[in-house]
Amino acid sequence: MTSFPREHSRRSGITARVRRRLLAYRAIEFSSTHLLGDPGPGEECLLLVHIRQVVGQVRYRMCPECAQGVITAVTIDERFHSTGLGTRALSHLRSRHPGITWRSTLSRRVPRDLLRRMRIPDLTGPSAAPTCL
Incomplete structure (x- = not known):
């Protein structure tokens, strides 16, 4: 029985990650929908398909x-x-609605880190300005 060197398994992990990244950038389409059950104006959802x-x-x-x-x-x-x-989806949202200042209400770590990287401030923070939304 032959054992593979440790670097071989690491390469397969990197290869799989690169393949998923290519898939995320080439095979994902965006579709915007208005949410029917929400009465407020502007309630929307960007679907990643x-x-x-x-x-x-x-x-x-x-x-x-x-x-x-x-x-x-x-x-x-x-x-x-x-x-x-996630970065691609938020960039798409920004390009689709130019001139809009974005904020967030998210508190979970993963989306919060993504929003921080994209420089989208938290609406619930101490420096949050009042908004009509």
Whole structure:
């Protein structure tokens, strides 16, 4: 029985991560929907779709009058964590709605770290300005 060197297994981990990152950047489509059950104006959801399967979503509210948006939820399928898909989704949201100042209400660590990297401030912090949302 032959044993492989330790570097071999590490390469396969890196290769798998690169493949997932390429998949996240090439095979994911974005679809925006208005949430039907929510009565407030601007309640929307950006769906992340891979081959007719939703693999993530970004929920947000927008007020075009005051040019502010609030991100209320970010969920991404486990297999797409650490692939840059969250960054790509928030960048897509920013490019789709230019001129909107984004904030968040998220408190979970993973989305909070993503929002910090994307420089989207927390709406619940001490420096939060009042908003119509």
